[in-house]
Amino acid sequence: MIDELDLALVDALRVDPRAPWSRLAAPLGVDPATLSRRWARLTANGDAWVTCYPSADRIGRGLTALVQVDCPADRVTGVAAALARHPQAASIELVTGDADLLLTVAAYDHAALTAYLLDRLGTVPGVLRTRTTLVERTVAEGSRFSNGALDAEQRRAIAAPPPGTARPVADRRVEEDLALIRALGADGRMPYAALAARTGLPTTTVRRRLAELRDSGRAVLRCDASPRVTGHPVGAMLWLDVPPAALPDTARRLTALPQTRMCAVTVGPANLALYLVAPQLPDLRRIEQDLAQHHPAIRVHDRHVTLRTLKLVGHLLTPDGRRTDYVPIEP
Numbered sequence: 132m133i134d135e136l137d138l139a140l141v142d143a144l145r146v147d148p149r150a151p152w153s154r155l156a157a158p159l160g161v162d163p164a165t166l167s168r169r170w171a172r173l174t175a176n177g178d179a180w181v182t183c184y185p186s187a188d189r190i191g192r193g194l195t196a197l198v199q200v201d202c203p204a205d206r207v208t209g210v211a212a213a214l215a216r217h218p219q220a221a222s223i224e225l226v227t228g229d230a231d232l233l234l235t236v237a238a239y240d241h242a243a244l245t246a247y248l249l250d251r252l253g254t255v256p257g258v259l260r261t262r263t264t265l266v267e268r269t270v271a272e273g274s275r276f277s278n279g280a281l282d283a284e285q286r287r288a289i290a291a292p293p294p295g296t297a298r299p300v301a302d303r304r305v306e307e308d309l310a311l312i313r314a315l316g317a318d319g320r321m322p323y324a325a326l327a328a329r330t331g332l333p334t335t336t337v338r339r340r341l342a343e344l345r346d347s348g349r350a351v352l353r354c355d356a357s358p359r360v361t362g363h364p365v366g367a368m369l370w371l372d373v374p375p376a377a378l379p380d381t382a383r384r385l386t387a388l389p390q391t392r393m394c395a396v397t398v399g400p401a402n403l404a405l406y407l408v409a410p411q412l413p414d415l416r417r418i419e420q421d422l423a424q425h426h427p428a429i430r431v432h433d434r435h436v437t438l439r440t441l442k443l444v445g446h447l448l449t450p451d452g453r454r455t456d457y458v459p460i461e462p
Contacts, residue, residue: 140159142280183312248263
């Protein structure tokens with residue numbers, strides 16, 4: 132059974148995914164050995180995991196696209212299963228609305244994205260049509276989301292050192308950075324010695340590079356959990372049309388909403404993609420009503436409610452949302 136300590140542990144790792152158990156012990160009120168055992172059980176059951184991925188905005192390489200896929204009704208699950216093994220498809224959701232699947236796709240550049248859409252995604256049996264929206268800039272992403280299991284004092288005690296404490300790495304090698312991020316994708320809490328063995332870098336170099344990657348925002352670490360831990364909230368992607376002059380301020384305001392899990396400036400029929408998570412479906416409607424009241428110039432161009440998440444940042448999920456496997460993200 133999932134209890135309050137499990138909830139607090141997951142939220143603590145959302146504050147700092149690589150925090151040592153010794154730092155979490157006092158804020159959570161238990162000893163480090165108990166936290167280690169709890170985390171081992173949660174990960175073994177697929178109920179929680181820590182992952183890592185590069186920030187295309189910060190690392191200076193790559194782009195992200197949101198791709199809607201249409202399929203025949205009797206082939207949706209087969210298409211999703213095939214796409215889940217694609218390293219370019221970072222996340223896959225079964226959604227309502229005018230699409231069957233919503234993909235988050237990673238690519239090194241526009242040529243690589245075009246090649247994936249035409250030569251791989253477009254040739255999967257059962258894919259009828261795709262519609263692609265480019266992400267110009269990610270304003271907020273899922274690693275910041277919290278279930279509210281911790282109070283402000285606990286979060287301050289757990290928080291990693293503030294930005295600016297890690298010195299920039301003078302001998303920056305992007306390929307080595309990406310190798311380090313890929314290794315952490317499967318297990319974001321992998322010990323430094325294991326990371327050194329996996330990447331072939333000295334342990335001291337691994338510590339220094341990872342600290343700088345996190346401090347600069349080039350590497351994003353996040354803790355995710357199954358519905359057994361988070362409950363069964365409803366997620367929805369709202370595609371918003373915002374007046375260009377109001378876009379920066381609107382994006383900042385929307386990211387401050389506690390229900391916001393992701394917000395991105397996009398290039399397509401809508402210029403802002405907003406992913407919201409709420410306890411129940413009517414809560415999403417109330418959020419839309421508040422948007423209309425406080426931001427009357429915003430128009431909801433479209434909406435997709437998530438019925439099931441099949442893949443989340445490279446991790447394959449069961450129908451009940453537990454992690455079963457990992458497909459490294461390779462743009």
